[in-house]
Amino acid sequence: MLRTIVKLVVLSSVLLTLPMPSWAASIARAQFTNDVIEREPIDKIGPTIQVQYGGIQKVYFYTDLRDMSGDQVVHRWTLDGDVMAEIPFNIGGDRWRVWSSKRLLPGFDGTWAVDIVQNGSVIESHSFEYID
Template sequence: MWQTLTRVALAGFLSFATILPAFAEGTVARAQFTTDVIDREPIDNIGSMVKVEYGEIQRVYFFTDLRDMSGSQVVHRWKLDGEEQANVDFDIGGDRWRVWSSKRLMPGFDGKWSVDVVQDGNVVATYSFDYVDEG
């Protein structure tokens, strides 16, 4: 009886231990919102607030420098006030992989924007900015 119980407990622990590294692997080395990406690098950091410009459409880019995620699928999940707006998928082909996605922001899209970095179905990081109407 004890041998069977010990085997079941050990098998459960080993299966958990083999799953655990998949969650622990990979990091977001850098992430930022920017007005453009040139030569695989963001040109600026727009910070945590973007002002609504009436009559203008603003494109905001989200740049990530991913490490040790080779072979994974990563998604940039764009949300406005917690509601999903868009998903952009990337297949990661190396130990260091820089990817970016963008969203066109128009007047009326004001609120808290966030982007979840999702690796193989698990949210590994979230970044946000406020799109503010000061008028």
């Protein structure tokens, strides 16, 4: 029993000394919101957005990034897998908050996603259904 505990302690200490992947602590928050005020999202939109006729709906994607200073991150907006927009951000500090938005019109219904891309690799993805 003592031998097993010692093995677990040694294994734990080895794992704690391994370097974390670059993406592990990089995204503190990522969410869809109706607006961003004073660099903070005002709410969190759920997984479904209903089409509203008679106007344009605007959806924001907010990302709070950590320890990525000097890198570039892209918000890649897709609709049913087709790229609709790519918005690049140059990260200028250890904590950097960025957001992008998309105007949703009737007829743009389907699965919307935003991929957070760093150095050509998707490090996180979020999606919602825009339904009529």
